[in-house]
Amino acid sequence: MADLQERKLKDAQMRATINQKLVETGERERLKELLRARLIECGWRDQLKAYCKEIVQQKGLEHITVDDLVSEITPRGRSLVPDDVKKELLQRIRTFLAQQSDV
Amino acid sequence: MSFNGCQHLQTYKEATGTTTYRIIYSCFVSCSTADARRRKAELSKCVECKEAKPRLHACLSCIYFGCYDKRHIHAHAQDKKHHIGIDLSYGTIYCFVCEDYVYDSELEEIAKAQRRRATLSLGLKQRFFPWEPTEEELILLRCNPKRRRVTEASHIGLRGLINLGNTCFMNCILQSLAHTPILRDYFMADKHTCQKNDDSQQCLVCEMARLYQEVYSGLRTPYIPYKLLHLVWTNARHLAGYEQQDAHEFLIAALDVLHRHCKEMNGVSDSNPHHCNCIIDRIFTGGLQSDVTCKRCNNVSTTIDPIWDISLDLGPGSIHSSHLIPPAATAAVGDVANSTSFSSAASESTNSPSTGFTNSPGNYEPTSLVECLKRFTKTEHLGNSAKIKCSKCHSYQESTKQLTMKKLPIVACFHLKRFEHSTGYHKKISTFVSFPEELDMTPFMSSSRNHNNGYSSQVIHSTPAPHMSCDNKYSLFAVVNHYGTIESGHYTCYIRSSKEKWFRCEDHLIKRATAGEVLNSEGYLLFYHKQILEYE
Numbered sequence: 001m002a003d004l005q006e007r008k009l010k011d012a013q014m015r016a017t018i019n020q021k022l023v024e025t026g027e028r029e030r031l032k033e034l035l036r037a038r039l040i041e042c043g044w045r046d047q048l049k050a051y052c053k054e055i056v057q058q059k060g061l062e063h064i065t066v067d068d069l070v071s072e073i074t075p076r077g078r079s080l081v082p083d084d085v086k087k088e089l090l091q092r093i094r095t096f097l098a099q100q101s102d103v
Numbered sequence: 104m105s106f107n108g109c110q111h112l113q114t115y116k117e118a119t120g121t122t123t124y125r126i127i128y129s130c131f132v133s134c135s136t137a138d139a140r141r142r143k144a145e146l147s148k149c150v151e152c153k154e155a156k157p158r159l160h161a162c163l164s165c166i167y168f169g170c171y172d173k174r175h176i177h178a179h180a181q182d183k184k185h186h187i188g189i190d191l192s193y194g195t196i197y198c199f200v201c202e203d204y205v206y207d208s209e210l211e212e213i214a215k216a217q218r219r220r221a222t223l224s225l226g227l228k229q230r231f232f233p234w235e236p237t238e239e240e241l242i243l244l245r246c247n248p249k250r251r252r253v254t255e256a257s258h259i260g261l262r263g264l265i266n267l268g269n270t271c272f273m274n275c276i277l278q279s280l281a282h283t284p285i286l287r288d289y290f291m292a293d294k295h296t297c298q299k300n301d302d303s304q305q306c307l308v309c310e311m312a313r314l315y316q317e318v319y320s321g322l323r324t325p326y327i328p329y330k331l332l333h334l335v336w337t338n339a340r341h342l343a344g345y346e347q348q349d350a351h352e353f354l355i356a357a358l359d360v361l362h363r364h365c366k367e368m369n370g371v372s373d374s375n376p377h378h379c380n381c382i383i384d385r386i387f388t389g390g391l392q393s394d395v396t397c398k399r400c401n402n403v404s405t406t407i408d409p410i411w412d413i414s415l416d417l418g419p420g421s422i423h424s425s426h427l428i429p430p431a432a433t434a435a436v437g438d439v440a441n442s443t444s445f446s447s448a449a450s451e452s453t454n455s456p457s458t459g460f461t462n463s464p465g466n467y468e469p470t471s472l473v474e475c476l477k478r479f480t481k482t483e484h485l486g487n488s489a490k491i492k493c494s495k496c497h498s499y500q501e502s503t504k505q506l507t508m509k510k511l512p513i514v515a516c517f518h519l520k521r522f523e524h525s526t527g528y529h530k531k532i533s534t535f536v537s538f539p540e541e542l543d544m545t546p547f548m549s550s551s552r553n554h555n556n557g558y559s560s561q562v563i564h565s566t567p568a569p570h571m572s573c574d575n576k577y578s579l580f581a582v583v584n585h586y587g588t589i590e591s592g593h594y595t596c597y598i599r600s601s602k603e604k605w606f607r608c609e610d611h612l613i614k615r616a617t618a619g620e621v622l623n624s625e626g627y628l629l630f631y632h633k634q635i636l637e638y639e
Contacts, residue, residue, distance in 0.1 A: 012154075019155050023144035026225045029133075033227055041635065066203055 018097065027096050031089060038085045048077050108207035111200050115163065115187045116207070123163050124189065124196075125213050131161065132194040132214075133221035147191060151175040160188045160197060194218075228637075251321060253601075260287075260600055262318045263325035263611035267332055271610055272350040275596035276357060277328060278608045279581035279630055280311070281318045282598040283514055289382050290315040295365075307334045307357075308364045325611035335360065350583050350594050351412075351518050351628060358383050358411055387411045390510035392549045395491060396503045402495035407509050412516040415475040417532045418523055419468050472517060472538035472629065480507050480547045507549040513636060515544070515577055517629040522589055531589040538629050540618060542577040577631035585627045597621045 022028040039045050055072055056064055107113065131147060134140040149156050149170040158171040164185035169176030176188055180199035188197045190204075194214050198205045222228075236244060253259050260282065264274040280286060289295070290312050297303045310331045317326045336343040339356040365381030379388075391410045396403045469475045482505040485491065490499040521532045545551060580599040586592050595609040597616055605616040 016155065020144040023147070024137075024141050026134075026137075026140055029221065029225055030227060033222075 021100055022093075022096070025096075031092060034092065035085070035089060038088070039081070042082050042085065044077075044080055044082070044085075047080055048073060051076060106206040106208050106211075108196065108205035108210075109198050109201045109203075111186045111198050112196065112205050112207055116209075119164070121210060121213060124210055125217070127161055127163070127189055127191075128194050128214055128217045129220075131191050132189070133218045135217070135220040135224040149173075149175055157192070159191045161191055163187045163189055163196075258323065259321050260319050261606055261613050262320075262322060263608065263613050265325045265327045266610040267327070267329055268345040269347050270332060271594040272348045272353050273328070273332060273335070274610050275350055275583045275594040275608065276354045277314065277331070278596050278598050279354075279583060279628070280357075281315060282581055282600065283386070283630065284580065284632055285386055285513055285636070286382070287315060287319075289386075291319065294382070305334070305337075306364050307331070307338060307360045310334050311361065338363075347591060349522070350585070351414075354516070354628065355411060358387060384409075386513045387516065388510075389413075389508060389512035389515065392507050392509035392552075394505045394507070394552070395485075396505075397491075397493035397496060398501045398503065399498070400493060400496040400500075402493055404494055411512075412518050413476075413479065414518040414520055415469075415472075415479055416520050417468060417475070417534060417536065418520075468534055470534065470536060472519075472536060472542070475517075475519070475536065476547050480505065480552075505552065507552045508544060508547050509549045511544055511548070511575060511633065513633045515542075515631045515633070517631070519627055519629070521585065521625075521627055529589050531585075533625060535623075535625060538579065538582075538622065538626055540579050540622065541634075542579070542631055544575040544577060548575065574635055576634045578634055579621070579629065580632050581628075581630035582621055582624060582626045583628035583630075584624050586625075594627075597624065 019028075022031070051073055052069060055069060059068070129135065130139050131143050134143055146168075147155055147159060148168060149159060150168055152170060152173065152175070156170040156172065159168055160171050160176040161168050162176070162179060162183075162185045164187065165183065167176075167179050167183075167185075168191070169179050171177075171190075177199060180186060180188060186199050188199065189195070190197060194217075195204045196207065196210060197203070251259065264277060266274060293312075295308050295312050297306050297309050303309045314326075314328060314331060335353075335357060338360040342348055342353060342356055362379065362381055362383040365383060366379060388409050388411060390407045391413075392405060392407050394403050394405050469478055482503050484503050485501065487501065489501075491502050492498070493500050493502070517538075519536055523530050523532060582597045584595050584597070586595070593609075595607060597605055597607050597620075599605055603618060605618055605621050607614045607616040607620075
């Protein structure tokens with residue numbers, strides 16, 4: 001039990017360190033830009049935009065909030081990201097971490 | 104268009120101004136200094152959760168960071184009556200009264216400037232922005248309310264071309280160009296501006312633009328490209344007349360004329376022909392690297408030439424068209440299986456490392472595009488009869504030569520040399536050469552050669568490393584086929600109108616086709632489009 005908690009804590013610390021490194025070096029921005037470009041290229045953005053339009057039309061502009069829209073499209077948005085894109089991002093993050101000596 | 108956000112934002116702006124927004128944006132949304140990034144990494148945490156969270160928002164009235172998902176920022180806003188906040192991931196402004204993101208032109212301008220500075224500081228290329236209509240374009244859009252959408256069922260872009268008398272060689276190339284995605288986008292976006300206003304009837308680029316308008320007009324009656332034909336005739340004299348012509352020759356001539364007409368329009372001088380920025384060069388030009396290694400001192404002399412297409416030999420023997428040994432002489436030497444030495448001097452083969460790679464030259468005919476490319480990029484021994492003066496050891500030595508791709512074009516055109524014009528005989532090679540729908544060019548890049556330490560480079564890794572990105576991947580989008588003999592025949596082509604939707608074009612006739620049909624056809628010209636484009 002104590003072990004599990006300790007590990008959880010360690011994981012959280014690790015996550016925080018990695019995140020900090022990514023932000024500090026600007027790598028996070030680079031990855032974000034790459035992801036943005038890839039999602040536009042593969043049509044993800046257009047697909048999701050069309051889906052948003054559909055929802056807004058269905059519910060009516062007056063009856064919908066940003067929060068509704070976000071919670072409706074998030075599952076679809078996640079599932080529509082192509083595996084290739086995920087793989088490429090993962091690879092980039094791995095490469096970046098391998099270059100960091102102090103993580 | 105201008106936006107003014109909501110009344111709450113306006114009240115906020117009147118009271119506080121835009122400085123807070125600018126500072127927060129430059130420190131926590133888009134940082135342009137290393138210092139700011141360090142601070143951002145340290146401080147971007149929700150005050151309540153004490154953690155870095157997605158959708159973190161900041162209050163624009165006091166110093167407070169809270170996450171959106173757990174509504175910590177909402178609680179703060181309600182508590183303190185600070186109505187305006189900013190999303191720290193995207194820099195958008197949220198109004199807690201309206202419960203919505205609001206947009207304000209003035210603040211967006213500030214954001215844009217900060218983002219530009221951040222991209223520059225990270226050494227990123229200028230960020231890609233989706234198209235936004237200008238004032239002028241907005242007027243045009245309003246005046247022309249009819250929209251035409253390309254849907255699953257629409258036939259836009261499928262229009263036959265009338266044969267004007269043995270002009271199928273032209274029609275198949277025009278169909279292929281009309282369905283080259285990036286070229287089509289260029290012309291459909293009306294990017295070509297002709298400088299010779301009074302003489303635009305003489306500009307082939309303008310005529311191509313008209314072809315795109317016609318092909319994508321939605322009309323289904325065949326189009327008659329007589330003006331285009333006439334322009335090609337007047338600009339490429341060797342194609343004039345009603346004789347049968349080679350589609351490949353037409354393609355190269357057409358690209359050449361288009362390139363020339365673009366150049367005239369750009370006013371670029373001819374002093375540097377290799378650095379043209381015209382649409383044809385930007386799309387079709389690749390860089391072919393040729394490395395000649397002196398066999399005595401191992402000195403490598405490298406040259407890079409621009410190319411519009413890659414011509415691949417199908418017959419046995421000679422590897423490159425530029426090959427210096429008469430193929431007939433070597434073809435007679437029946438040493439097929441293991442010799443990696445190309446020249447007729449068999450004793451040399453002991454010097455060159457022999458690998459298990461099966462593309463030994465000699466009497467072997469490639470049966471796939473990849474095999475052709477392997478042969479194309481293989482080290483060849485320039486034999487005894489072709490000694491070259493080495494620039495380092497200053498003597499005439501035997502050498503080896505290897506071709507690789509230094510720069511990949513956006514559209515790669517492969518020309519399978521089915522028409523053989525060797526000394527004394529002309530014939531057509533009708534061997535089936537398979538080609539894939541997706542092609543990875545990585546093994547044929549110059550960078551792959553360097554990994555081998557320039558060591559004879561007989562080994563080309565046929566299985567790419569697993570971590571490889573898809574940067575060098577291509578998709579097939581058009582295939583030109585030739586039926587008949589070298590003297591007389593007929594050209595048709597397959598084009599891809601959208602993903603997995605193929606059509607067969609035979610002059611004025613267009614029929615639906617399957618990918619299998621395309622891949623089993625006897626390809627003559629193969630057009631591949633790069634899957635991923637880099638932004639300039």
